Amino acid sequence: MASPRPTFELYLWPAGDCDCLLLKTPGGRWGLIDCGLSSLNPKLREQERVWAMVEDLKTFLAQQNITRLAFVQLSHPELDHAKGMYQVLKEMEFEVFCTVSGALNRNSLTKLKELVEDRVAEGRTRFLGATRGLSFWQEPEHQFELVALGPGQRDLTAFVVSLQRKLYGPNGGAMPVADPVKQVGPIIEETELHTAKPSETLKPSYNRLSIITLALFGEARILLGADALTFSWCDLAKSPNFSVSASANQSDLRAQVIKLPHHGATDGLPLELAPVFLQEKAEALVSSSGHGFASPSAEVLDGFTARGYPVYCTGRSAWCPELAVGRACTGLNQVIVASDGRVTIDSEKQGRMTHPGKCR
Ligand SMILES: [Zn+2]
Numbered sequence: 001m002a003s004p005r006p007t008f009e010l011y012l013w014p015a016g017d018c019d020c021l022l023l024k025t026p027g028g029r030w031g032l033i034d035c036g037l038s039s040l041n042p043k044l045r046e047q048e049r050v051w052a053m054v055e056d057l058k059t060f061l062a063q064q065n066i067t068r069l070a071f072v073q074l075s076h077p078e079l080d081h082a083k084g085m086y087q088v089l090k091e092m093e094f095e096v097f098c099t100v101s102g103a104l105n106r107n108s109l110t111k112l113k114e115l116v117e118d119r120v121a122e123g124r125t126r127f128l129g130a131t132r133g134l135s136f137w138q139e140p141e142h143q144f145e146l147v148a149l150g151p152g153q154r155d156l157t158a159f160v161v162s163l164q165r166k167l168y169g170p171n172g173g174a175m176p177v178a179d180p181v182k183q184v185g186p187i188i189e190e191t192e193l194h195t196a197k198p199s200e201t202l203k204p205s206y207n208r209l210s211i212i213t214l215a216l217f218g219e220a221r222i223l224l225g226a227d228a229l230t231f232s233w234c235d236l237a238k239s240p241n242f243s244v245s246a247s248a249n250q251s252d253l254r255a256q257v258i259k260l261p262h263h264g265a266t267d268g269l270p271l272e273l274a275p276v277f278l279q280e281k282a283e284a285l286v287s288s289s290g291h292g293f294a295s296p297s298a299e300v301l302d303g304f305t306a307r308g309y310p311v312y313c314t315g316r317s318a319w320c321p322e323l324a325v326g327r328a329c330t331g332l333n334q335v336i337v338a339s340d341g342r343v344t345i346d347s348e349k350q351g352r353m354t355h356p357g358k359c360r
Pocket residue numbers: 019078080081227262263
């Protein structure tokens with residue numbers, strides 16, 4: 001009997017209003033990108049229901065006999081991407097941990113930071129600081145690779161400068177940013193010292209640090225947009241990665257599937273740039289719709305649909321009729337990608353572990 005052709009699988013875990021992506025590589029390895037946990041929906045906020053989602057994920061991993069993850073990526077240090085991560089990782093091995101250097105310096109991520117540092121010190125995990133062009137996982141035998149397309153140097157510099165201005169006033173922004181990669185950690189630490197007197201004006205834009213991931217598998221390209229901001233997409237659109245590829249078919253980087261920034265209502269992938277990043281009839285995924293962050297808004301979802309990109313979403317808020325401003329969502333999206341670029345999306349995966357309750 002012929003063995004089945006290897007596929008790349010992506011699961012959008014229904015983690016409330018959050019991002020939690022589980023990946024299965026063509027080589028049969030598993031990886032995690034983000035494991036957020038929260039809900040602005042009061043009916044879903046009760047602790048045991050929120051944590052049940054992490055338990056569902058752990059049960060799923062246990063059922064697949066997964067005790068070791070190939071890679072873990074934290075796209076950026078916000079709780080809707082990070083909160084459940086420690087809970088999942090403390091009992092697992094993970095070979096690679098990838099995030100922007102210094103991103104774990106937030107007080108709320110101390111346990112995760114210590115866990116990663118301990119594993120690195122014990123030689124069990126490799127830490128990779130993400131900047132544009134970093135290839136953080138490769139399976140050459142399957143022509144499979146995961147590449148960070150962002151954040152770029154401009155994103156990191158803008159992040160450091162905006163925090164300097166918030167901390168030290170407008171002139172603070174005149175301080176030199178010699179090496180933004182090295183300055184991210186210290187400036188986050190400095191900002192956290194001021195959290196005793198929290199002010200809205202000090203709130204850093206952590207979305208600026210979002211890693212945009214491109215999965216390459218044969219002819220297939222999958223773009224995972226984290227919460228990347230318009231500024232980052234515009235910057236990336238100008239980079240040789242995409243401008244060169246437009247003329248060279250062979251290295252066409254435009255994706256068949258994109259995970260849209262869920263903060264994309266007002267700041268995300270601009271609709272007019274969609275053709276730069278997406279192939280015709282590409283499919284779009286969002287990890288929640290119509291949730292408390294109000295994104296992506298109906299305009300974004302409708303805009304993608306109108307341009308011929310079907311949108312699939314997952315998330316729990318959208319089940320609640322009184323809070324749904326997006327559209328009805330399913331529990332778990334399973335995306336199966338073949339190396340020739342064919343994509344199958346199963347939005348009601350049979351046997352999924354999560355049984356979302358409808359809000360009544
Ligand atoms: Zn987010």
